[in-house]
Structure formats: structure tokens, C-alpha cells
Amino acid sequence: MSYDFDEVIDRRNTGAMAKDGFRNYLFGGQDPVVLPCADEDAISMWVADMAFASAPAARAAMVDRVERHPIFGYSAVFEPELYDSFARWCDAHYRWRPQAEHFTTSAGIVPALMDFAEIFVGDGDAVLTLTPAYGYFKHSSAKYDRELITCALVEDESGRYTVDMADFEAKITTSPVRMFFLCHPHNPTGRLWTNDELRQMADVCIANEVLIISDEIHCDLLRAGTTHTPLAKLYPDYDKIVTCMSSSKTFNLAGLGIANVIIANDELRERWLDHVSPLVNPLSEAAAIGVFSHGHAWHRDLINYLDANFAYLAEVLAEKLPKAVFSIPDATYLAWVNLAAYFPNDLNLTRYFAETCGVLLEGGDMFVADADGHVRLNLACPRSVLANGLDKIVDATNNFAGLRTDSVANPPKV
Numbered sequence: 001m002s003y004d005f006d007e008v009i010d011r012r013n014t015g016a017m018a019k020d021g022f023r024n025y026l027f028g029g030q031d032p033v034v035l036p037c038a039d040e041d042a043i044s045m046w047v048a049d050m051a052f053a054s055a056p057a058a059r060a061a062m063v064d065r066v067e068r069h070p071i072f073g074y075s076a077v078f079e080p081e082l083y084d085s086f087a088r089w090c091d092a093h094y095r096w097r098p099q100a101e102h103f104t105t106s107a108g109i110v111p112a113l114m115d116f117a118e119i120f121v122g123d124g125d126a127v128l129t130l131t132p133a134y135g136y137f138k139h140s141s142a143k144y145d146r147e148l149i150t151c152a153l154v155e156d157e158s159g160r161y162t163v164d165m166a167d168f169e170a171k172i173t174t175s176p177v178r179m180f181f182l183c184h185p186h187n188p189t190g191r192l193w194t195n196d197e198l199r200q201m202a203d204v205c206i207a208n209e210v211l212i213i214s215d216e217i218h219c220d221l222l223r224a225g226t227t228h229t230p231l232a233k234l235y236p237d238y239d240k241i242v243t244c245m246s247s248s249k250t251f252n253l254a255g256l257g258i259a260n261v262i263i264a265n266d267e268l269r270e271r272w273l274d275h276v277s278p279l280v281n282p283l284s285e286a287a288a289i290g291v292f293s294h295g296h297a298w299h300r301d302l303i304n305y306l307d308a309n310f311a312y313l314a315e316v317l318a319e320k321l322p323k324a325v326f327s328i329p330d331a332t333y334l335a336w337v338n339l340a341a342y343f344p345n346d347l348n349l350t351r352y353f354a355e356t357c358g359v360l361l362e363g364g365d366m367f368v369a370d371a372d373g374h375v376r377l378n379l380a381c382p383r384s385v386l387a388n389g390l391d392k393i394v395d396a397t398n399n400f401a402g403l404r405t406d407s408v409a410n411p412p413k414v
């Protein structure tokens, strides 16, 4: 391995949500949370960014831009390099090339999700998603008063999730669903949907004129040996699929605020472009070009490191929490662990682990619906941090039986 993913980097006082921003995001509006340690000593396994140094190719490209040209005025994408480097990356990794004229940028996928809920769905229309789900599918719909209809995924005894196609179809045909937020690969379950599953879902959407937003932000974070198929690749002649991808998850650049949104349909793309600012941060653009062009080796090492972290987690759970249900996900650096055998369903697990052992993770109630008893652990951290966090999680879980349950704070669900 050429890159050092074992290095523990101190993120204090760098504006990191993971470190300094957790109170508001995880516990805003709740009774004060009292950690068993100083806030700065809490182990962060929640927000989906990595505790690793970003890819050197990103940093080198930004330094080069700073040194090469001293002006950082209003900037937009006029040169072809961003598209070209992204298209080459897509070709190399998914054997798919979006067309240049369909390619747009956004300040992030979350701002784009917000905009889609505003501009692509009308009053009285509903949005569909698979649950458990990434919280912003709900927040974006709620912000514009769009009803969010949920289709509960089915979890088997090994912790693997599948789509209930009968329910999916019923929800679409009996409700005013106009837009489907697909998450592929899926956060939080880590499922990389098979081509069959993708086709089954998309065919129902197409037959019922439901616009598909395919949020593929986790598409490069695969277990070694697997490949990602963009939904749009399966439908080259159909244009009502919006594909969201980003260098931000893959290369740990979320703070740079740049993402790619591919909209094949001319009318939808024009509406979107009319709605959003064309400006981009020139450093972010440089970083994205840098990693899409020169980030391959770092990305390969990252995948191997994450694979080993997942194997380690599986081993620890099997040995120390045998009633936990967990299967190594196809994709993402997020582990979705079912601890329902250890805790009552209505316990706020985010708060429980923060207060009892100082580990910051995301409990099921942060994932829209159908996630009681589950926790999401961010495994994109050095092995030593993971080992320490898991020790604490194991102890706090095994100790729960010895606690009076009414001594555990249990605020209302989000």
C-alpha cells in the first residue's frame, strides 16, 4: 500500500462537522447530551466523510492552481477538462460515458436534491424512496411540502436487503408519485443494486412517468472485485433519469462543494440550469480534475483498506456481539448493523452510545423509517480508531442489559 491510511489526523479546530459539529447535527433540539469524555475525545464514526487525508492528487491540483494563477474571481466551467476527466473516470470504472452536453455541476448533491424536490415535483405530487434512507431524501421533500412515500426494504436474517417489488409498484400506482429518489449504491444498507433490480424499479417508474433521481454518490466506494453500473447506462435511449455523482465521497473532498449532475432530458436540464448558480469554486474544480485524472492508485489503496476494515468489523461482531446482524456491504464505507437483539426498538441509539461510551454514530431514527435497532458506523477511519471505537461499542452494548432502561435518555425521534 503506497498511501498511509493508518495515520490519525487531528481534526480539531478545522471546522470539521465530524469533530466540532456533532452536537448540533446529532442532538440539536434535544436535552443536553453529556458525554463520558471531553467532546474533543469523542470517537467520530458518524458523518459520511473520511478520517483519512484527501487524495494527494486533489491537494496537488489545488496547490498548482494557487501558484499558477493569482485570481480567484467569479468562475464557472468553460474549459472541457472537468467533463473530460470525469468522462474518462466513468469510462474506466463503469464502461459508461455521459454525453458532454448532459453534464452539469452543482455545489453538492444535497443542494441538488433540494432543488429537484422544488422544481421537478409539483404541489400535490409525491416523492418515493426506499427505506431506511438517507435523511436528505426526506428533508428535501419536507422543505417543499412534498409528500414522501416510503417503500420499506426487506432485511433477511443475514442483514442483506432487497426491494419489495410488489410494494414498490403498488406505491407508485396508487399514490401521486412523480419522482423517485433512488440511492445506488444504497446508503445506509450498502446494497449495490443488481441490473435486474435496477431494471425492475426503473421499468415501473418509466411506465408510470416517474422521474428517477439516481443518487450514485457512493458509486466508487465498492468492495474489491465488484463493479458499479450507473442506472442510466441500462437505459441509453431514455432520458428521464438524473444521475448524481461526485468526487467528494470518493476522494474525501466534501468540503469543496462540487458535484456532477447528469441530466439527459433537455427540458429538465434547462429548468435545472435556470434555477442554479453557474458559478464554481476554481479550487474545487481543479481538485476534481486532479483526482479524476490522477486519483486511481489512491482509490485502489483506499478500497483495500476499507475492505480490511469491514473484515475486521465482521470478525469483532461475530466474536463479541454474536446477536448483531451484519453482512459486509457491497459498497460505501458505512456499516449498517442491526442491534435489535440487544436494545429496545424505541431507544435513541445515537444518544445512548454518545452518552455511555463517547462514540458518535448514527442510530436508525436518522434514516427516515424502518431502521429501529440499527446503527450506521463510518468505517473510513484508521484501524486503530476503529478498534478503539468498536471496543467501546461492544462494552456499551453488552452493558445495556445491566442498566435500568429508564436511566437512558430517550428523546423523541427525529
Ligand SMILES: Cc1ncc(COP(=O)(O)O)c(C=O)c1O
Pocket (backbone or CB within 6 Å): 048, 107, 108, 109, 110, 111, 134, 183, 187, 215, 217, 246, 248, 254, 258, 259
Ligand atoms: C446518498 C447521499 N447523497 C448525497 C450525500 C451528500 O452529498 P453532498 O456532500 O455532495 O452534498 C450523501 C452524503 O453522505 C449521501 O449519502
